[in-house]
Structure formats: C-alpha cells, structure tokens
Amino acid sequence: MKHEILLLGKIKDSFIAEGVEEYLKRLQHYTKVELRYLKGKGKKGALLSTEQEGELLLANVPANAFVVALDVQGKNLSSEGLAEQVINWENTGTRSVCYLIGGPLGLSPSLLARADLRLSFSKMTFTHDMVRLLLVEQLYRAYTIKAGEKYHK
Ligand SMILES: C[S@@+](CC[C@H](N)C(=O)[O-])C[C@H]1O[C@@H](n2cnc3c(N)ncnc32)[C@H](O)[C@@H]1O
Incomplete structure (x- = not known):
C-alpha cells in the first residue's frame, strides 16, 4: 500500500521540513509514503482560490485512491483508531491512500464531497x-502501534 500526500508548495519553515523528513525516513521501515508537491500559486505568484486549489488537488488524486481530507470539522480518531484504519486498508486491499491538506482558505466543497474520510486532528486550526508534520508523525505512530512497538505510550 502506498500513502501519497499532495502538497501545495514547499514547506516554509526549516524546522518543520526537518521533522517531516525524519518521520518519512522512519516510515520507510513500514510502508511507502510519497510527498507530491503541486504548484500552489497562480501567475505572478497569486494565491489560488479555494475552488482552483480543489480542482488542482482533485486532478492529482490517483485513480481508485482512498481519499483522506484533513479537515478541522472532520472525524476525530485516536492514534489507535488510525492504526485500525491502516489495518483495515491493508485487509481490504487498498492500494493507494491520498491525503489532501487545504491552503489558507481551507478545502473546497467539491473536494470535501470526494473525500472517503474527513480527518480532524483537533478543533484547533x-x-x-x-x-504535514502531524500527519507523518501520526502515520508513523499508527505503524508502530500495529507492529506492537514501544513508540506509542
Ligand atoms: C490554515 S488551515 C486553513 C484554515 C481555513 N480557515 C479552514 O477553514 O480550513 C490549512 C489546512 O490545514 C488543515 N488543517 C488545519 N487544522 C486542522 C485540524 N485541526 N485537523 C485537520 N486538518 C487541519 C486543513 O486541511 C486546512 O485546510
């Protein structure tokens, strides 16, 4: 199974980029996770509208992927719950899980409608x-829970 995270632009803060790299490295032991960078700006660096961003993200979702939209108003899962979801994806032969994170204005209604799961990390924005960092850390945590390892306490 492959996890693919679609990203609007590069990570701005180096401390976040380092953290993301660290968890991607750790995840290699368990699964494939790919970050795919999309150009999150229009002509002359103009910000895209929520709808334009939504269309760009949707156009890059692999066919038949299970789509997870990261959404403040989505479903709250525990880390154990995410580990169960990973097991469920594997048991049901899911080949690709695609994660979508919105830009400054959030995710478009059409994109939220396409999502198979709307996942919230908390009520905070x-x-x-x-x-991005929370997502790779929680994926790493899920795989260590699944493997019965000590990272998760
Ligand atoms: C700066 S936030 C956008 C804030 C925007 N006002 C909104 O209503 O979504 C950028 C993106 O990060 C993700 N995000 C932010 N907080 C989140 C949370 N608590 N849980 C899940 N995703 C979150 C969402 O995909 C959001 O579109």
Missing part, C-alpha cells in the same frame, strides 16, 4: 505545514 493548524498551519498547512504543521498538518
């Missing part, structure tokens, strides 16, 4: 970059 995080930056796009912070959500």
Whole structure:
C-alpha cells in the first residue's frame, strides 16, 4: 500500500521540513509514503482560490485512491483508531491512500464531497505545514502501534 500526500508548495519553515523528513525516513521501515508537491500559486505568484486549489488537488488524486481530507470539522480518531484504519486498508486491499491538506482558505466543497474520510486532528486550526508534520508523525505512530512497538505510550 502506498500513502501519497499532495502538497501545495514547499514547506516554509526549516524546522518543520526537518521533522517531516525524519518521520518519512522512519516510515520507510513500514510502508511507502510519497510527498507530491503541486504548484500552489497562480501567475505572478497569486494565491489560488479555494475552488482552483480543489480542482488542482482533485486532478492529482490517483485513480481508485482512498481519499483522506484533513479537515478541522472532520472525524476525530485516536492514534489507535488510525492504526485500525491502516489495518483495515491493508485487509481490504487498498492500494493507494491520498491525503489532501487545504491552503489558507481551507478545502473546497467539491473536494470535501470526494473525500472517503474527513480527518480532524483537533478543533484547533493548524498551519498547512504543521498538518504535514502531524500527519507523518501520526502515520508513523499508527505503524508502530500495529507492529506492537514501544513508540506509542
Ligand atoms: C490554515 S488551515 C486553513 C484554515 C481555513 N480557515 C479552514 O477553514 O480550513 C490549512 C489546512 O490545514 C488543515 N488543517 C488545519 N487544522 C486542522 C485540524 N485541526 N485537523 C485537520 N486538518 C487541519 C486543513 O486541511 C486546512 O485546510
């Protein structure tokens, strides 16, 4: 199974980029996770509208992927719950899971409608970059829970 995270632009803060790299390295032991960078700006660096961002993200979702939209208003899962979801994906032969994180204005309604799961990390709003880091850390945690390892306490 492959996890693919679609990203709007590069990570701005080096401390977040380092954290993301660290968890990607650790995840290699368990699964494939790919970050795919999309150009999150229009002509002359103009910000894309929520709808334009949504279309760009949707156009890059692999066919038949299970789509997870990161959404403040989505479902709260425990880390054990995410580990169960990973097991369920594996048991049901899911080949690709695609994660979508919104830009400054959030995710478009059409994109939220396509999502198979709307996942919330809490009721607080995080930056796009912070959500990337939280996502790779929680995926790593899920795989260590699944493997019965000590990282998760
Ligand atoms: C800066 S936030 C956008 C804030 C925007 N006002 C909104 O309503 O979504 C950028 C993106 O990070 C993700 N995000 C932020 N906080 C989140 C949370 N608590 N749980 C899940 N995703 C979150 C969402 O994908 C969001 O579109």
